[in-house]
Amino acid sequence: MNGSAIDPRDLRRALAGFPTGVTVVTARAPDGRLAGVTVNSFCSVSLAPPLLLWCLSKNAPSCSIFAAASHFAIHVLAADQKHLSKRFSSPSTDKFAELEFSDGLGLAPVIDGTVATFECRRAEQHAGGDHLILIGEVERYHYTERHPLLFHGGDYGIPAPR
Ligand SMILES: Cc1cc2nc3c(=O)[nH]c(=O)nc-3n(C[C@H](O)[C@H](O)[C@H](O)COP(=O)(O)O)c2cc1C
Numbered sequence: 001m002n003g004s005a006i007d008p009r010d011l012r013r014a015l016a017g018f019p020t021g022v023t024v025v026t027a028r029a030p031d032g033r034l035a036g037v038t039v040n041s042f043c044s045v046s047l048a049p050p051l052l053l054w055c056l057s058k059n060a061p062s063c064s065i066f067a068a069a070s071h072f073a074i075h076v077l078a079a080d081q082k083h084l085s086k087r088f089s090s091p092s093t094d095k096f097a098e099l100e101f102s103d104g105l106g107l108a109p110v111i112d113g114t115v116a117t118f119e120c121r122r123a124e125q126h127a128g129g130d131h132l133i134l135i136g137e138v139e140r141y142h143y144t145e146r147h148p149l150l151f152h153g154g155d156y157g158i159p160a161p162r
Pocket residue numbers: 022036037038039040041042055056057060061062063085088089090091092151
């Protein structure tokens with residue numbers, strides 16, 4: 001089957017068989033506009049230098065903010081943070097309303113209570129079809145022993161007890 005015969009919606013169903021965690025990526029543009037997007041296309045690229053990547057739809061309204069911001073913060077959501085995944089995957093003019101956060105590197109919003117947070121300088125940006133591939137160099141991070149939120153088959157889950 002060649003690429004043009006691929007149905008994107010069916011391909012999305014096939015890809016949903018790959019279980020992932022859930023992240024929220026945040027940034028602040030130089031003009032102060034905030035962006036926050038739920039993302040599961042996150043992965044690590046390199047340990048030395050410390051590089052991470054994620055992919056953002058070129059059609060996402062927040063695209064111009066991430067393209068302008070010097071930094072972004074990647075939050076690995078905890079099992080009890082499904083509400084944050086829903087908040088940041090729904091289009092809204094103010095996703096940060098009544099949400100507590102602090103200012104991280106590059107003034108990117110940093111949200112508390114996550115499994116891990118990686119504060120990155122936006123190092124590289126590449127075109128990848130209908131998405132942008134954003135590569136960040138980790139400048140600061142922290143992590144905890146919290147259980148992660150999972151995503152599989154288009155639905156949320158939590159890890160089975162060990
Ligand atoms: C679990 C989950 C994972 C997602 N992963 C991505 C992703 O990797 N890249 C992306 O561009 N959108 C992803 N989305 C969709 C965005 O979160 C959604 O389109 C969001 O509204 C974009 O933010 P914006 O409207 O402020 O630009 C995901 C949604 C969910 C629920």
